[in-house]
Amino acid sequence: MHFDFADLRLFARIAEEENLSRGAKKAFLSPAAASARLKALEDQLGTRLFYRESKGLALTPAGERLLRHARVIERQFEHVRSDFEEFSKDSVGHIRIFANTTAVTEFMPEVLAHFMAERPAVTVDLQERQTRDIIRGVLDASADLGIISGPLNSEGLEVVHFSTDKLVLVTPARHPLIERSNVSLVDTLEYEHVSMHEGSTLHAFLTDLVRDERRKLQIRIQVRSFEAMCRMIEAGVGIGILPLSATLRHRRTMKLEILELDEPWAIRERVVIARELDGLPSCAKALIDELIKVAEAAGGSPSGSVA
Numbered sequence: 001m002h003f004d005f006a007d008l009r010l011f012a013r014i015a016e017e018e019n020l021s022r023g024a025k026k027a028f029l030s031p032a033a034a035s036a037r038l039k040a041l042e043d044q045l046g047t048r049l050f051y052r053e054s055k056g057l058a059l060t061p062a063g064e065r066l067l068r069h070a071r072v073i074e075r076q077f078e079h080v081r082s083d084f085e086e087f088s089k090d091s092v093g094h095i096r097i098f099a100n101t102t103a104v105t106e107f108m109p110e111v112l113a114h115f116m117a118e119r120p121a122v123t124v125d126l127q128e129r130q131t132r133d134i135i136r137g138v139l140d141a142s143a144d145l146g147i148i149s150g151p152l153n154s155e156g157l158e159v160v161h162f163s164t165d166k167l168v169l170v171t172p173a174r175h176p177l178i179e180r181s182n183v184s185l186v187d188t189l190e191y192e193h194v195s196m197h198e199g200s201t202l203h204a205f206l207t208d209l210v211r212d213e214r215r216k217l218q219i220r221i222q223v224r225s226f227e228a229m230c231r232m233i234e235a236g237v238g239i240g241i242l243p244l245s246a247t248l249r250h251r252r253t254m255k256l257e258i259l260e261l262d263e264p265w266a267i268r269e270r271v272v273i274a275r276e277l278d279g280l281p282s283c284a285k286a287l288i289d290e291l292i293k294v295a296e297a298a299g300g301s302p303s304g305s306v307a
Helices: 003-016 020-026 031-045 059-083 101-117 129-141 200-210 226-234 242-251 282-299
Strands: 051-054 056-059 092-099 121-128 145-149 158-171 193-197 219-223 241-242 257-260 267-274
Touching: 003 020, 003 031, 003 056, 003 059, 003 101, 020 031, 056 059, 056 219, 059 092, 092 101, 092 129, 092 282, 101 121, 101 145, 101 200, 101 226, 101 242, 101 282, 121 200, 129 145, 129 200, 129 267, 145 226, 145 282, 158 226, 158 242, 193 200, 193 226, 200 241, 226 241, 226 242, 241 242, 242 257, 267 282
Parallel strands: 092 121, 092 145, 193 219
Antiparallel strands: 051 056, 145 267, 158 241, 158 257, 158 267
């Protein structure tokens, strides 16, 4: 069975757009040419790849399986091209990263600013995703690298640990919980919380934890950054659970109380994940090295102490 790379790329664009004409446009083909190529691909495979519906196209089970393979092949093609371009150009390539909220908002901007300043020909696509979507994206080659925290089923992945953080309870000054020697998640549930926005990694993680306790998080307000969370907490709107690294930074300018959480999940190991480290383009490997270097310079964990 012979596959034409152009046909696979066309198929992937049509699948992403869920529309033949738009997919053909992205592949720089006419709709008629795209339709003929798609039919030939289906004939070669001996199966339909799309259901034709009133709203557009939907993948069949065979189409979903082919899309996974097509994405892997496309990413590998980009890696080959990137690696061979380095013979004539210094530090070139494109890196797609799926990362959790803490990475996107707290430390990756600083890491990438330094990394990309030294490599002007490198481009980066950094997207905030939930943990399950980060893992899925790396496994199906939608992303080169993933950055996550916490427990991980590493089957099919290569994992590089680069630092440790922890989740802590943050309250305004003179809050009743400050008097307790130990604070658990359950202890916080009688109070209103300030939370990250729906769809953020931290919000999803805490929501799942509370659901396991058969309780409900009393969310008074949701915001889109750790800084906004801290400002709301300082103003007395509610309490919140945040990464220690973010809280220490904002406590420099805000009146906040930080309490240790007596929970096993509070310690958060930060890792980079990839399908195959050796198969990554050189620029992606260099970024992992940069992450490790920055973490080691900071002692591998948030600077400062809770007290």
